[in-house]
Amino acid sequence: MNIENIKSQFPIFSKKINGNSLVYLDSSNSSQKPMCVINRLNDFYKNEFSNIGRSIHSLAVSATNKFEETRMSVKNFINANSKDEIIFTKNATESINLVATTFGQQNIVKGDEILITDLEHHSNYVPWHFLRETRGAIIKFAPINDDGDIIIDELKKLITSKTKIIAVTHISNVTGTIVPIKEIVEIAHTKNIPVLVDGCQAVPHIKVDVTDLDCDFYAFSSHKVYGPTGVGILYAKKKWLEELPPYIGGGAMISEVKKDKIIYAKLPEKYEAGTMPTAEVITFNESIKFMEAIGIDNLMKHEKEIKNYALEKLRTINSVKIIGNPKNKAGVIAFMIQGIHPHDIATILDDDGVAIRAGHHCCQILHAKLNLTATARASIGVYNNKDDIDMLCKAIENCKKIFDLK
Amino acid sequence: MDLKQLYQDIILDHGKSPRNFGKCVGYNSEAKGYNPLCGDLVQIYLKLNVEKKVEDLTFEGSGCAISMASASIMTDLVKGKSSEVAKKIIDAFLKMIKSSTEMKSDDLDDDQKTKIMSLSGVKQFPMRVKCATLSWHTLISAMEEKKEEVNTEVID
Numbered sequence: 001m002n003i004e005n006i007k008s009q010f011p012i013f014s015k016k017i018n019g020n021s022l023v024y025l026d027s028s029n030s031s032q033k034p035m036c037v038i039n040r041l042n043d044f045y046k047n048e049f050s051n052i053g054r055s056i057h058s059l060a061v062s063a064t065n066k067f068e069e070t071r072m073s074v075k076n077f078i079n080a081n082s083k084d085e086i087i088f089t090k091n092a093t094e095s096i097n098l099v100a101t102t103f104g105q106q107n108i109v110k111g112d113e114i115l116i117t118d119l120e121h122h123s124n125y126v127p128w129h130f131l132r133e134t135r136g137a138i139i140k141f142a143p144i145n146d147d148g149d150i151i152i153d154e155l156k157k158l159i160t161s162k163t164k165i166i167a168v169t170h171i172s173n174v175t176g177t178i179v180p181i182k183e184i185v186e187i188a189h190t191k192n193i194p195v196l197v198d199g200c201q202a203v204p205h206i207k208v209d210v211t212d213l214d215c216d217f218y219a220f221s222s223h224k225v226y227g228p229t230g231v232g233i234l235y236a237k238k239k240w241l242e243e244l245p246p247y248i249g250g251g252a253m254i255s256e257v258k259k260d261k262i263i264y265a266k267l268p269e270k271y272e273a274g275t276m277p278t279a280e281v282i283t284f285n286e287s288i289k290f291m292e293a294i295g296i297d298n299l300m301k302h303e304k305e306i307k308n309y310a311l312e313k314l315r316t317i318n319s320v321k322i323i324g325n326p327k328n329k330a331g332v333i334a335f336m337i338q339g340i341h342p343h344d345i346a347t348i349l350d351d352d353g354v355a356i357r358a359g360h361h362c363c364q365i366l367h368a369k370l371n372l373t374a375t376a377r378a379s380i381g382v383y384n385n386k387d388d389i390d391m392l393c394k395a396i397e398n399c400k401k402i403f404d405l406k
Numbered sequence: 407m408d409l410k411q412l413y414q415d416i417i418l419d420h421g422k423s424p425r426n427f428g429k430c431v432g433y434n435s436e437a438k439g440y441n442p443l444c445g446d447l448v449q450i451y452l453k454l455n456v457e458k459k460v461e462d463l464t465f466e467g468s469g470c471a472i473s474m475a476s477a478s479i480m481t482d483l484v485k486g487k488s489s490e491v492a493k494k495i496i497d498a499f500l501k502m503i504k505s506s507t508e509m510k511s512d513d514l515d516d517d518q519k520t521k522i523m524s525l526s527g528v529k530q531f532p533m534r535v536k537c538a539t540l541s542w543h544t545l546i547s548a549m550e551e552k553k554e555e556v557n558t559e560v561i562d
Contacts, residue, residue, distance in 0.1 A: 341470035343444050344413070347531060351410055359443060373445025402413050403471075404422070 020353025027381030095219035110136030148175035148324030175324030176332035227287035331380030439544030477541035
């Protein structure tokens with residue numbers, strides 16, 4: 001697949017925004033969808049729709065098989081050991097909530113500690129906060145340095161005999177910091193502490209191998225990986241899924257129900273109660289095929305080139321300040337323009353067809369640390385090219401002109 | 407109105423040189439407004455005289471251009487009005503910003519209405535409406551002498 005022409009596979013780019021071509025730099029929030037994914041969803045509803053599970057008819061059997069094919073593809077894509085280790089949820093947030101709730105029920109008592117970091121998205125903080133409220137857990141935050149890297153020595157110091165789990169992002173959705181997960185997992189495992197990784201920003205952009213990382217839990221969302229909304233993935237080592245209690249109760253997650261006793265289904269159904277986003281999970285297989293057709297190495301090379309070009313060009317613009325300078329940075333670029341509020345930047349850039357995000361990006365802890373309430377953020381997807389970056393820079397210049405900045 | 411034009415007008419006129427900025431002498435009520443999502447912060451200082459007339463009205467704060475310009479325009483329009491008229495202007499503004507392009511008010515002249523109507527363009531960006539209304543809600547709070555801070559995530 002030719003990565004240079006990949007934009008043509010995304011029909012949204014034929015759309016005009018305020019009369020301008022769309023320059024989409026908000027992929028950290030959610031990615032656009034290629035035609036193959038859109039077609040797959042449409043086809044399934046048109047020709048193949050059925051719920052999955054216990055029905056005996058042909059459509060149901062076919063849909064069930066395809067649903068399981070996606071599970072197999074996900075398993076291979078992130079290199080899990082077994083397809084039973086792949087649980088479908090609503091989104092990565094639900095995946096993390098699943099772990100926090102079930103792990104908390106079984107393992108957290110008053111005074112136990114949960115170690116997270118200053119980089120975390122609210123979805124990897126608030127679920128743990130629930131345990132602080134309901135079970136009296138203590139949450140500790142591993143600090144970052146001025147570049148936006150987690151200070152590993154400080155993280156080590158925060159681990160105590162009370163630390164029950166470490167939850168950490170793989171890539172920051174603000175600074176783009178690529179966190180050394182393997183190193184953190186090694187540190188944690190020497191003390192028998194499990195590690196949950198929020199992989200939302202990593203799976204669409206870098207090679208993720210959960211066996212190599214050796215993490216205990218890994219959460220991500222389909223919609224950031226060129227797939228449909230409504231699908232989250234939780235990878236968990238089988239021993240955890242066998243040990244932990246179920247999360248949501250209802251149909252499909254049971255094997256036998258009696259008035260005095262309920263036996264839960266085996267894995268992975270134990271964690272998939274009720275009707276799942278059947279069409280979306282089946283469609284997500286197309287997104288994985290799309291990623292594999294590009295090749296993760298090609299994708300990484302391309303995005304790195306665009307990121308470096310963007311950083312280089314943005315640094316030449318007066319008054320633009322890039323937030324964070326981590327050792328390894330993904331294509332997530334938070335920035336400020338001195339004298340212009342990020343929300344004004346986003347509104348004015350939108351008028352030129354440039355879609356960025358402004359705000360705290362669900363990272364108020366990180367923004368407080370940076371002493372900022374909001375930042376502007378441009379984030380790169382596989383479809384972005386150097387023209388997009390040129391347009392971003394031009395729109396920033398236009399914005400500065402309005403504010404009379406040199 | 408073209409968005410850039412809106413920005414240009416507002417910024418050049420009010421964002422860069424806000425009117426009535428600072429603490430006015432002899433204010434007898436104050437209120438604080440905060441938008442936790444973007445950090446817009448506004449402090450209103452109100453001086454109501456014995457006849458319940460807005461004798462002076464000033465603000466301090468920091469935030470996006472829309473929030474600062476809106477606060478600046480507001481102080482300009484409300485100063486000198488009776489508290490009854492002031493409340494009517496606030497109501498008319500909040501109605502306009504949510505559902506209309508027109509500022510319906512018998513208490514303002516055409517020039518003043520045109521100026522304030524330049525803000526109605528933010529309606530197409532619901533996220534930005536709160537920036538425009540923050541100072542107005544804070545003024546209500548000052549007039550009613552409420553003690554608690556106005557928070558855009560709590561009000562409508």
